[in-house]
Amino acid sequence: MLSQYYAPTRVTFGEGAEMKVADELAADGAAKVLIHYGGSSAEKSGLLSKVRELLKNKGIAFVELGGVKPNPRLSLVRKAIEIGKKENVDYILAVGGGSVIDSAKAIGYGLSNSGDVWDFYCGKRVPQDTVKVGVILTLSATGSEMSDSSVITNDEDGWLKRGCNSNVCRPAFALLDPCLTYTLPDYQIEVGTVDIMMHTIERWFHSGNGIDITDDLAAALIKNVKEKGLECLKDRNSYEAHASLMWASSLSHNGLMALGNDQRGDWACHQLEHELSGMFDIAHGAGLAIIFPAWSKYVYKTNPERFAKLGRLVFGIKEEGEKGAEKTIEEFIAYFKKLNMPTSLADADIILSDSQMEELLDKATFYGKRTLGAFKILEREDMRAIYELAK
Amino acid sequence: MLSQYYAPTRVTFGEGAEMKVADELAADGAAKVLIHYGGSSAEKSGLLSKVRELLKNKGIAFVELGGVKPNPRLSLVRKAIEIGKKENVDYILAVGGGSVIDSAKAIGYGLSNSGDVWDFYCGKRVPQDTVKVGVILTLSATGSEMSDSSVITNDEDGWLKRGCNSNVCRPAFALLDPCLTYTLPDYQIEVGTVDIMMHTIERWFHSGNGIDITDDLAAALIKNVKEKGLECLKDRNSYEAHASLMWASSLSHNGLMALGNDQRGDWACHQLEHELSGMFDIAHGAGLAIIFPAWSKYVYKTNPERFAKLGRLVFGIKEEGEKGAEKTIEEFIAYFKKLNMPTSLADADIILSDSQMEELLDKATFYGKRTLGAFKILEREDMRAIYELAK
Numbered sequence: 001m002l003s004q005y006y007a008p009t010r011v012t013f014g015e016g017a018e019m020k021v022a023d024e025l026a027a028d029g030a031a032k033v034l035i036h037y038g039g040s041s042a043e044k045s046g047l048l049s050k051v052r053e054l055l056k057n058k059g060i061a062f063v064e065l066g067g068v069k070p071n072p073r074l075s076l077v078r079k080a081i082e083i084g085k086k087e088n089v090d091y092i093l094a095v096g097g098g099s100v101i102d103s104a105k106a107i108g109y110g111l112s113n114s115g116d117v118w119d120f121y122c123g124k125r126v127p128q129d130t131v132k133v134g135v136i137l138t139l140s141a142t143g144s145e146m147s148d149s150s151v152i153t154n155d156e157d158g159w160l161k162r163g164c165n166s167n168v169c170r171p172a173f174a175l176l177d178p179c180l181t182y183t184l185p186d187y188q189i190e191v192g193t194v195d196i197m198m199h200t201i202e203r204w205f206h207s208g209n210g211i212d213i214t215d216d217l218a219a220a221l222i223k224n225v226k227e228k229g230l231e232c233l234k235d236r237n238s239y240e241a242h243a244s245l246m247w248a249s250s251l252s253h254n255g256l257m258a259l260g261n262d263q264r265g266d267w268a269c270h271q272l273e274h275e276l277s278g279m280f281d282i283a284h285g286a287g288l289a290i291i292f293p294a295w296s297k298y299v300y301k302t303n304p305e306r307f308a309k310l311g312r313l314v315f316g317i318k319e320e321g322e323k324g325a326e327k328t329i330e331e332f333i334a335y336f337k338k339l340n341m342p343t344s345l346a347d348a349d350i351i352l353s354d355s356q357m358e359e360l361l362d363k364a365t366f367y368g369k370r371t372l373g374a375f376k377i378l379e380r381e382d383m384r385a386i387y388e389l390a391k
Numbered sequence: 392m393l394s395q396y397y398a399p400t401r402v403t404f405g406e407g408a409e410m411k412v413a414d415e416l417a418a419d420g421a422a423k424v425l426i427h428y429g430g431s432s433a434e435k436s437g438l439l440s441k442v443r444e445l446l447k448n449k450g451i452a453f454v455e456l457g458g459v460k461p462n463p464r465l466s467l468v469r470k471a472i473e474i475g476k477k478e479n480v481d482y483i484l485a486v487g488g489g490s491v492i493d494s495a496k497a498i499g500y501g502l503s504n505s506g507d508v509w510d511f512y513c514g515k516r517v518p519q520d521t522v523k524v525g526v527i528l529t530l531s532a533t534g535s536e537m538s539d540s541s542v543i544t545n546d547e548d549g550w551l552k553r554g555c556n557s558n559v560c561r562p563a564f565a566l567l568d569p570c571l572t573y574t575l576p577d578y579q580i581e582v583g584t585v586d587i588m589m590h591t592i593e594r595w596f597h598s599g600n601g602i603d604i605t606d607d608l609a610a611a612l613i614k615n616v617k618e619k620g621l622e623c624l625k626d627r628n629s630y631e632a633h634a635s636l637m638w639a640s641s642l643s644h645n646g647l648m649a650l651g652n653d654q655r656g657d658w659a660c661h662q663l664e665h666e667l668s669g670m671f672d673i674a675h676g677a678g679l680a681i682i683f684p685a686w687s688k689y690v691y692k693t694n695p696e697r698f699a700k701l702g703r704l705v706f707g708i709k710e711e712g713e714k715g716a717e718k719t720i721e722e723f724i725a726y727f728k729k730l731n732m733p734t735s736l737a738d739a740d741i742i743l744s745d746s747q748m749e750e751l752l753d754k755a756t757f758y759g760k761r762t763l764g765a766f767k768i769l770e771r772e773d774m775r776a777i778y779e780l781a782k
Contacts, residue, residue, distance in 0.1 A: 005402040010400035
């Protein structure tokens with residue numbers, strides 16, 4: 001089996017990286033930039049006014065659109081595409097975290113390709129091109145700053161949450177300044193830490209063969225994130241801890257952690273979580289902390305040693321086979337609890353009604369059209385069992 | 392301090408990756424390719440005839456130039472540039488290891504920039520562009536398949552060995568098939584293993600601050616390479632061992648292992664070794680196995696804990712401070728010996744005359760114009776002490 005690694009994003013890392021924004025845009029010949037962002041924090045912190053000033057000084061024109069929400073919405077993407085077309089935008093600058101970047105990627109698709117942008121998310125068409133996206137990252141979590149992935153929630157029709165993966169959308173540049181994450185609320189660090197871990201964990205669980213160098217790097221990353229997530233919470237001014245967490249977020253989702261694997265990974269937890277957070281609008285990281293333990297308990301007997309190896313390298317677990325697997329799952333649950341994460345639906349005050357369960361399963365299976373997973377292939381009834389275990 | 396990561400090479404990895412060569416060339420619109428290679432092994436193995444057939448079937452024209460030697464020579468680069476200009480070559484395909492790729496990069500510079508190509512290597516000018524280079528890798532060692540670096544030996548004038556670093560020359564694509572390395576002579580695996588380790592070790596030793604995620608990934612890589620190098624020698628048909636070593640070679644030199652560091656690394660060992668192998672034509676990896684122990688003994692007191700941390704993560708050394716540093720150096724020497732590497736000049740049957748010593752120091756200092764290193768800045772007399780320790 002062949003596997004690919006393609007991560008062309010120009011990364012600038014360190015304190016003050018955001019000051020390079022005009023240079024990076026100019027290097028790509030940007031003439032009219034859409035500055036895309038979320039809520040008021042980027043304004044309050046002075047980051048946006050810094051960006052505006054740098055662009056003005058460099059003679060780069062821009063328009064702005066804020067208001068991106070977690071689980072970014074199709075309606076705002078459509079609005080941005082309309083503005084972009086009217087204003088002849090040729091570059092999108094995402095100032096924010098994964099939601100803003102994912103929204104920017106969708107706008108990029110919409111500006112470069114004719115037809116309905118949602119087509120790319122519901123699998124009807126494949127994007128051929130994009131308006132370039134650049135990133136100033138303010139949140140370590142999704143890895144969207146280097147990834148090929150974008151997830152959008154259709155708030156116009158059934159709150160479907162769907163992803164589109166394409167090398168086309170990998171950001172042209174990413175400015176990573178760990179200091180920008182010092183002032184995040186604890187909760188953002190907590191859900192971000194789970195999200196980062198899970199991008200590598202999803203790649204860890206594939207069927208077939210992998211290579212040890214990728215396993216060793218993956219385990220080193222997860223172990224590092226496990227420590228740095230807690231360190232960031234303890235010391236909100238530790239450059240080192242915030243820097244490690246930020247760079248781990250990019251590496252966890254840029255493809256490195258699947259190189260040499262027969263597949264890109266399992267991704268069932270992500271799909272099951274997408275339906276959940278699409279319906280209940282909980283944070284992605286919190287949803288993953290609920291789903292991963294349930295998924296693990298349901299699938300680990302397929303290959304207990306794979307779980308045990310992860311536990312050995314990350315938590316120093318000595319047991320092998322099923323015992324080792326069970327211990328590994330316990331350790332992850334205990335760790336998520338330390339991060340103040342829910343590890344069950346009840347913890348998140350979600351009570352699934354029977355009709356909601358069926359709706360989740362309808363959406364997760366694309367109304368009977370797909371299975372999920374690679375480590376273990378999941379049919380509709382397997383998914384039901386996992387949601388049940390998550391209660 | 393800001394640091395950069397930029398590794399745009401499209402990597403295809405796995406058994407049979409070389410079969411994608413025509414697709415990759417076609418994706419970049421190659422019209423006339425120079426196939427560049429070394430000795431007879433690529434011909435004998437059938438790899439070159441496979442490549443010719445794939446290009447013919449895809450309707451891609453090509454010319455060929457073989458004969459690249461270890462420590463690739465300027466005279467052959469000039470000859471290739473002449474052929475390339477005459478034949479309107481718009482793509483260079485390197486089929487081989489680091490010497491072939493480095494030679495291809497120099498040819499790319501020469502075809503895209505006017506004036507003398509050696510200017511880029513002796514630091515007179517900076518290359519602005521290149522004819523694209525693609526790679527079919529047959530040897531895990533230099534990491535040139537993703538790196539920004541190319542080293543050429545001037546066989547026309549004093550056997551100076553000089554490097555040119557530029558993002559411009561990073562290969563457009565790299566096809567990595569571990570199976571192509573099954574039939575290498577043991578010696579190639581041995582020197583390759585040292586070379587791979589040293590690219591990360593050079594980045595490990597910087598002054599100033601780094602971040603733990605990079606340290607943890609670097610240590611995981613070195614530890615993996617330490618094991619896989621020996622495994623490859625023991626089992627010349629182990630896909631896993633050859634695959635891990637091959638991917639480690641790319642990651643060790645693509646910039647990943649310096650992200651977050653204040654500098655790109657130390658690189659004094661490489662510079663001191665370049666002068667040595669430029670003069671005595673020994674293998675780069677063997678030269679590094681001689682220089683690194685001498686350099687380490689000379690510099691470790693600058694920051695013993697940095698050495699001890701490496702030893703702790705890679706060899707499980709318990710001691711801290713100077714004791715830990717000394718133990719770490721001993722472990723590396725013992726490991727190099729296990730790889731049948733020389734760890735002194737005497738081991739390599741090199742006896743430095745007084746005039747040769749002065750010539751080495753003249754070249755290493757650019758005739759008094761530069762110091763070397765970052766972990767500890769080396770003046771001419773420091774370099775002399777290190778070559779003395781290497782005897």
